[in-house]
Every structure is written in C-alpha cells, then in structure tokens.
Amino acid sequence: MAELDKVTHELVAANRILAHEGVLDAYGHISIRHPQDPSLFLLSRSRSPELVEPDDIMTFRLDGSPADGRTDGPYIERFIHCGAYEANPEVMSVVHSHALAVLPFSISSVPLRTVIHTASHMGCDIPVWDSQDSFGDTGLLVQNMEQGRDLAKALGKNKVALMRGHGFTAVGRSMGEVLKISIYLPQNAQVYMDAIRLGGTIKCLSPGEIEIRDSFGPGGRELNRALDYWARRAGCSHYLNYEKK
Amino acid sequence: MAELDKVTHELVAANRILAHEGVLDAYGHISIRHPQDPSLFLLSRSRSPELVEPDDIMTFRLDGSPADGRTDGPYIERFIHCGAYEANPEVMSVVHSHALAVLPFSISSVPLRTVIHTASHMGCDIPVWDSQDSFGDTGLLVQNMEQGRDLAKALGKNKVALMRGHGFTAVGRSMGEVLKISIYLPQNAQVYMDAIRLGGTIKCLSPGEIEIRDSFGPGGRELNRALDYWARRAGCSHYLNYEKK
Amino acid sequence: MAELDKVTHELVAANRILAHEGVLDAYGHISIRHPQDPSLFLLSRSRSPELVEPDDIMTFRLDGSPADGRTDGPYIERFIHCGAYEANPEVMSVVHSHALAVLPFSISSVPLRTVIHTASHMGCDIPVWDSQDSFGDTGLLVQNMEQGRDLAKALGKNKVALMRGHGFTAVGRSMGEVLKISIYLPQNAQVYMDAIRLGGTIKCLSPGEIEIRDSFGPGGRELNRALDYWARRAGCSHYLNYEKK
Amino acid sequence: MAELDKVTHELVAANRILAHEGVLDAYGHISIRHPQDPSLFLLSRSRSPELVEPDDIMTFRLDGSPADGRTDGPYIERFIHCGAYEANPEVMSVVHSHALAVLPFSISSVPLRTVIHTASHMGCDIPVWDSQDSFGDTGLLVQNMEQGRDLAKALGKNKVALMRGHGFTAVGRSMGEVLKISIYLPQNAQVYMDAIRLGGTIKCLSPGEIEIRDSFGPGGRELNRALDYWARRAGCSHYLNYEKK
Numbered sequence: 001m002a003e004l005d006k007v008t009h010e011l012v013a014a015n016r017i018l019a020h021e022g023v024l025d026a027y028g029h030i031s032i033r034h035p036q037d038p039s040l041f042l043l044s045r046s047r048s049p050e051l052v053e054p055d056d057i058m059t060f061r062l063d064g065s066p067a068d069g070r071t072d073g074p075y076i077e078r079f080i081h082c083g084a085y086e087a088n089p090e091v092m093s094v095v096h097s098h099a100l101a102v103l104p105f106s107i108s109s110v111p112l113r114t115v116i117h118t119a120s121h122m123g124c125d126i127p128v129w130d131s132q133d134s135f136g137d138t139g140l141l142v143q144n145m146e147q148g149r150d151l152a153k154a155l156g157k158n159k160v161a162l163m164r165g166h167g168f169t170a171v172g173r174s175m176g177e178v179l180k181i182s183i184y185l186p187q188n189a190q191v192y193m194d195a196i197r198l199g200g201t202i203k204c205l206s207p208g209e210i211e212i213r214d215s216f217g218p219g220g221r222e223l224n225r226a227l228d229y230w231a232r233r234a235g236c237s238h239y240l241n242y243e244k245k
Numbered sequence: 246m247a248e249l250d251k252v253t254h255e256l257v258a259a260n261r262i263l264a265h266e267g268v269l270d271a272y273g274h275i276s277i278r279h280p281q282d283p284s285l286f287l288l289s290r291s292r293s294p295e296l297v298e299p300d301d302i303m304t305f306r307l308d309g310s311p312a313d314g315r316t317d318g319p320y321i322e323r324f325i326h327c328g329a330y331e332a333n334p335e336v337m338s339v340v341h342s343h344a345l346a347v348l349p350f351s352i353s354s355v356p357l358r359t360v361i362h363t364a365s366h367m368g369c370d371i372p373v374w375d376s377q378d379s380f381g382d383t384g385l386l387v388q389n390m391e392q393g394r395d396l397a398k399a400l401g402k403n404k405v406a407l408m409r410g411h412g413f414t415a416v417g418r419s420m421g422e423v424l425k426i427s428i429y430l431p432q433n434a435q436v437y438m439d440a441i442r443l444g445g446t447i448k449c450l451s452p453g454e455i456e457i458r459d460s461f462g463p464g465g466r467e468l469n470r471a472l473d474y475w476a477r478r479a480g481c482s483h484y485l486n487y488e489k490k
Numbered sequence: 491m492a493e494l495d496k497v498t499h500e501l502v503a504a505n506r507i508l509a510h511e512g513v514l515d516a517y518g519h520i521s522i523r524h525p526q527d528p529s530l531f532l533l534s535r536s537r538s539p540e541l542v543e544p545d546d547i548m549t550f551r552l553d554g555s556p557a558d559g560r561t562d563g564p565y566i567e568r569f570i571h572c573g574a575y576e577a578n579p580e581v582m583s584v585v586h587s588h589a590l591a592v593l594p595f596s597i598s599s600v601p602l603r604t605v606i607h608t609a610s611h612m613g614c615d616i617p618v619w620d621s622q623d624s625f626g627d628t629g630l631l632v633q634n635m636e637q638g639r640d641l642a643k644a645l646g647k648n649k650v651a652l653m654r655g656h657g658f659t660a661v662g663r664s665m666g667e668v669l670k671i672s673i674y675l676p677q678n679a680q681v682y683m684d685a686i687r688l689g690g691t692i693k694c695l696s697p698g699e700i701e702i703r704d705s706f707g708p709g710g711r712e713l714n715r716a717l718d719y720w721a722r723r724a725g726c727s728h729y730l731n732y733e734k735k
Numbered sequence: 736m737a738e739l740d741k742v743t744h745e746l747v748a749a750n751r752i753l754a755h756e757g758v759l760d761a762y763g764h765i766s767i768r769h770p771q772d773p774s775l776f777l778l779s780r781s782r783s784p785e786l787v788e789p790d791d792i793m794t795f796r797l798d799g800s801p802a803d804g805r806t807d808g809p810y811i812e813r814f815i816h817c818g819a820y821e822a823n824p825e826v827m828s829v830v831h832s833h834a835l836a837v838l839p840f841s842i843s844s845v846p847l848r849t850v851i852h853t854a855s856h857m858g859c860d861i862p863v864w865d866s867q868d869s870f871g872d873t874g875l876l877v878q879n880m881e882q883g884r885d886l887a888k889a890l891g892k893n894k895v896a897l898m899r900g901h902g903f904t905a906v907g908r909s910m911g912e913v914l915k916i917s918i919y920l921p922q923n924a925q926v927y928m929d930a931i932r933l934g935g936t937i938k939c940l941s942p943g944e945i946e947i948r949d950s951f952g953p954g955g956r957e958l959n960r961a962l963d964y965w966a967r968r969a970g971c972s973h974y975l976n977y978e979k980k
Contacts, residue, residue: 026470026474047473048473048474050477050478098361100432108445108446110443116842136453137451139458139461140458165454191835193443194836195842198928198931199845201844202843202844203842203865208872212873212874222811225762228783229783232786293716293722345677348685349684349688352606353691354690382698382702384706385695409693410606410607410695441688441689517957593850593926597850598930600934600935622944627944627946630944655850655852656851
C-alpha cells in the first residue's frame, strides 16, 4: 500500500498546487489513475481543491461509482474523469478547470492556438466541446457516463478540450504533465489573446516544434524543478516528498 | 435570538468574503433580510466590508431608518437595500459593489451577456440603471427612498442591475446565492470583454440553460463547497460555523 | 510640535498605503504641506514609499532646498512638489506616481475621461504634460524649478496632470483627497480603456455630476472609512491614529 | 574570496527578486560574470529562482562547462549566458525570462517600442530572435554554443532580444541594471499593448531621451533605492547586505 499512499499524497499536493496557481478555485478537480488497478482512479470527495486533505481522497470505478465503500458526497462531474480514463489507457491524470483566460476561446469562433513553448504539451489541436451539440439545453454539467463519453470523444487523442461556457479538461501521461499543461494553458491563452489584439500577423508553434517538445516525455528534471517550485509556493512540499519522510 | 445571532455572524463572513474576493473594496456593502421579520434587514454600520465585526451589524426598517435604536453612522446608500427588499419579498440578500470588470458595461452601449455557467444565476437580462434618467445630475449615490425605488424598478425581477458609472446591485434568494452571483459576475464580464476583443462570433448561455441552472435552487452542496472555500480563504470560517461552536 | 508629529506620521501612513495599493512601487512619492508654515512641505528622503519611516521625513522649502539642515539624499524630482505648492495655495498634498494603468493615456492621442464616480475628484479635464514641449530631449525627470513650474502651469487648476511616458501628478486639498484620487485614477483609466475596447459609445460623468461630487469636500465620513481600510490593509493604522495613542 | 562571496549572495538576491516581481517563475535564470575572471560566470544549478540558495551557485566557463568540479545538474539553457558574455565584454549580468506581457511581441509582426521612462535602459531597438531562422524546428531551447552564439548575434549591441514563442534575454553592465530592465520591460510591454488598443497615435521615447537616460549609468542612488525595495519585498535583503554583516 506504500505506492497508493504516495500517490494519494501527490494528488493532495496537485490539488493545492492548481488552487494556488489560480487554475482551480472553489470548483474544478484533478484525478489520478490508480497505480495498481487501471480500472480505478483517485479523486477527492466534493471539496474545493485548496482544502483537500489525504482523507478526502476516494477511489472510483470508471463508471463513477465509489470503489472503496465510502458514502461521502462525490463531485457531480466525476464523469469527466471516467470518460477520459475509459477512452484512452495512456491517460494517467485528468484536470477539469474553469480558468478565466481560457474561457473566451470556449465561447468564441476564434480558435485557440499554441504559441508559447511552455504550453507545447497541450498539442496542436484544441477542440471545443459544446454540450448543446449532443444534449441540447442542460445545466452544462457532465453528470453521467453518456456525457463523459461524449466529451472524451471530442477530446480524442488530444491533450486538451475546451468546454463551451464552462472551462477545459486536460489529460496527461503523468500527474506532472497534466499539471504543467493546466498551468501554462491559461498563460498561452492570455498571450494569444494579447497578440491578436496587437493587430499584426502571429506565428504559432509549428507542428514540428510541438512534436519535438512532446518527445521530451512526461517527466524529467525540468518538470521536477517546476513541481518542486509549485509545491513550495503552495506550502505542500511535504505531500510530494512523502516517500522520503 | 440564536437564529439572529447566526445570521449576524454569517453576514460578517459575507462581508469579509466579498472583500477578500475583490468584489468590494473600501466601499460597497451586503445585507440580509431579518430572519424573523421581513420588514427589517441587517446591514453593517458605515465600515469597509473587510473590517466589519459582529458589533457593527445594525437592523434597519425598509425605509432606511434604524430599528434598533443605534445611532452609529449608517451607509448613505442603504436605500439600495431598502428598495430591493420592499419591491420583492423573494429577495433575501442584497449586494452593492463597484467591481472593476463590471464597470465598462455600465458606461458602454454594449450590453453585458451571460456567457459562463458559474455566473448563470445572474439570469438572462442585466439592465443598466442610469441615475440621470430620473434625477438628472446628482452625486450618483442612492441616498433616499425615491432613488432606491427607482433602482428597484429598473432591477425588476432580474438578479442584477448595473448602475452607470457606479457599479452593480445584485439580489438573491439566499446569502449564498447573492455571494455566488457577486463573485462570478465580474468574472463573466471579464470573459465576455475578452471574447469580444477576439473579434469572432460569441455563443452566450441559452435561456434554456439559464433556466435549468436556476432550477438547481439558491443553495445545496455545490454552493456550500464554495462557501467553505471562500470563508477559509478570507479567514472567517468561524463566522459561518457559528452554530456548531 | 504635536501637530507636526501627527502630520509626519500621517505622511508615513500615506506612503505605505500608496505602495500597498499599487499606486507607487520602487519610485514615486507623496508630500504634504507643512501644517504651520505654508512655505514648507514634508517629503521623505530618497526611499521607496513602502519602506518610509518617520525618521525619513524631511522638510523642504518651496524651492526644493532642505529647511531642516538634514543632508540625506532627497528625491531628484522633489521639484514636482515645489511647483505645485508654489502655484496654488489650496494644494495641501501632492502625489507623483508611475501607475501602469494610467501610462497608456500619457502616450496616446486618446484623452483620458472621468467615467467612474469614485474617481470624480480628479475633475473633468486631465491635461498631459510633455517635457519635450518646453525642454526638448531630457531624461524625462522634473529636476529643477523651471521644470516643476512648467508642470504646475500645465496642471493649472486641475487635480491631475499626466506626464508623457512617465506617470501622473495629483494634488488635493487634503492628504485624504489626494490619496483617493491617486487610488481611483488608475481604476478609472482601466475601466475607460476596457470600455473603449468594447467598441460602443461611452457615457462619461457629466460636468454637473463632477461638480456635485466635488462639493462633498475633501474629507468626511466616507473618506475616513476608506482611510481606515487602506491603513489596515497596509498594516500602518498606528500611524494614522498617532494622536490617539 | 570575500568579493566572490559577496557576488554569490547578490546573485541569490537577484534570483529571489526576479521571482517575487513575477519576471521568472518555475523557469528562467539570472547570471553574473565572475568578479575576478571574465572568462567565467556564476549561475545557479537547475533550480527555480525563488528557491535558489548560496550553495546552488555554480561557476561556468564561457563554453557552458562547469569550472568548479561540481556535477549538479545545470540549466539546459546556460548557453544563452555563454553566448552573451562571449560576444560582449561589457556584459556583466544576463537574465533569461518567459515574462507573459512580453511574449505577445515575440510572436507578433508588431514590434515592441520603448514608451515608458523606467524601461529606457532597454534601448531603442528590441530585436526578435526566431530559432527557426537558423535551426528550423527545434524544442525552442538554447542548448548548445551554436544556438547561444546565434542568439548573441541577434542581440548585437542591444540590451534586450525577444525570443519567438519563448521569452526574452536581457543583458546589463551591472546586475542592478539588468534587474531594472527585466522588471520594467514587461511593464513597458503592457503599457504599449494598452496604448495600441486605445486606437490613437502613440508617442514613444525619442532616441535622444533614451541616450540621455542611458548616460545616467548602470548604478547610482536611484537604482540602489529600487534594489533596497525589491529585496525587502522578496525577503532577501540580508543577501544584498552581505558585506555589512
């Protein structure tokens, strides 16, 4: 169980990091696939990410049902995570966020482009999922498997899908990768918005550049440097260094 | 009196939350209707919201006169609250704010639209009240019943009215609802401004989506999660948990 | 000397407040006319405002020379203050700032307008002083009486003059008034910029509204409420309450 | 060795200052030329700037190889510094940053201009280096001498070069000068972006004004005032005052 404890603590750190970096507020969540059983994933009970403690972490099956017998209230939108894990075995961690700088691109006909190298892991294409296309008027929440699968289908093999009037969902091959994507995606959106407003022509990252950067992989020293920094800023380094204690 | 004490403490927490989230600064205020007597409401004496303590909370009649014999200086603009409570018995809490992101829409011919789901409780229509229409040149303050009623008339059955060159007034069926509206309204304004500047077409929330979300009601677990978070950030959780002490 | 001590401490508080509210950074300054001798004014030695202590406050004559025998290095640009006090006996306090939101209007042909009521004390007209008009290429600093007087002439009877590529100078009938102007001027600039970008027509404050608000005077309960708040936020309330100690 | 210790501690302070002022985040770095041997420079091992301690400072040769026998992981992009020091003996300190406000000008055909006096040390011309011009698709990193020299060539005798989709590199005749440039460059970019969006004509600093301000030199009382302030804000004054301890 040491491995599971380690992952649980890392997930707590990831919650706190995303809250501290302004990616999540009262709402939004991050999950990680179970380290031993790919048919399960770990996700907090319904709490704001900044407040999540190890005891809040629950285990869910890919259909969204609790696998640990706990009866705490779960997030209504845990089906976002279910759909992403079910659709792609390479997905190891999922973030759902309402980050402000990304939202304009979720409601505009102007597509988001990848323009800064720190955001390159989000890939070339950023589809926009509009819940109205398949489900008509709803409360805009992803609250059942059908909706979670529809979103996963829109996501496809990409790393990020925007959700119209709602936010984004990001997936990664590691928790570190999805943290980096989630932190730099809003910055990329801000830079691209600002560049558009300058009125000139804009040079995006080329597909070749994105591919080369993607080949650096979902971990490594450069990412660990950032994890160390984000955790220190959020005051949760002890959760990332759990095994060293 | 336990109920009144509880509401008084919640109102202190609400003041601190709105200050911490940047909705109120030196100016602006939040009130709540008296829990036992709908002809009264609770509002701080004239203090900046971040500094409000339980002893600052006064009780007013719907004409703006103190109902508790206190002679502390009240807010000049308490008539905003008077007008809103008088006009609509469903209104249980009122916020008046100068939030920056909302102000451009109060002076522009471009109307604000509801585009993000977290702000859906503010409804489809956001009227703009211009004090000049009924009163000509004034100090732009709502400082008597006639002005408070004129603003309430402009608000109608909506949740939010912008005030030209001044700010906004929001009403809710609960303190939690008006907090959520007041916190996400500036975010909605920022996202909509940013989307306009992208230059493409924009998709707003549909009336059906807003209606469905409104049917979730003015409370519930999702809102409590946010209240817990906002209060923790503002360091005033003890005021929200008063009855549990 | 009690009066002088009180004013000295208030000036320390004003320095800290403007730093904390983001109006001043490493640079910029605030002065106050001497309470007993209108031919003198008080201003810190050359220190960043956030760090100013009571012992840093020096006394200057209106020609910029130290009147207290101190040999500490003064601000190079103290002549901004000299010019303003010399030109208008009603001026009791002066702020010089590089606040970011104001700077675009100092370099653009688009004039700043007064659009939000909290900024009404800055008046209807906001002239732009360009040091090049009278002095050609310089280091853009106001470093002698000739330059200080030229700026004061551009300011005229207004409360605020922008300085091209440099910042603004604001004057007030009281320290509280000039603090309020300096804090809300950047907010007014931000709101007006945002409104311009919306692309519609814009309604500014009318001259009549500004005149009515100006008649409220340079003090009073509403302003004291703000001073209490700003000082508490900046952690310097003890300097504002000096005489009560 | 006292001189080297002093410089090492100042470099730690500079790392913390740039992090605290938002110029550097998890990534980016600042170096200083060795005080006794111009063929060497000091730079942290691979750590986020906010976390850098004196023991993290390594010594490198101008070809990027460690000169102190340490085997800690260095920054991949230390060749940015190598190229700048090699090309120009006047360069005493180098910053590499991803500051958000600057990035739009790195991807847009609209060139950045110098418009505010606090940023005048960055000079008249701000070239944009695009790694694709010489190297085609890469990971956008400067990870060998050839790339470092290509960037240095684009920089020429200027103080700042933007890097397409990546950030900027700034050089100075002193650590203080490059700190000031790095802190006010993003502010200048923000002000210029905002002025462009106002839609009128814009007046930049004239070449004569920039030359006069440059003649003030890379140090002096005005800069020390800022260093004192930045260090106090970042909580690292003890590193700047090392020799006085």
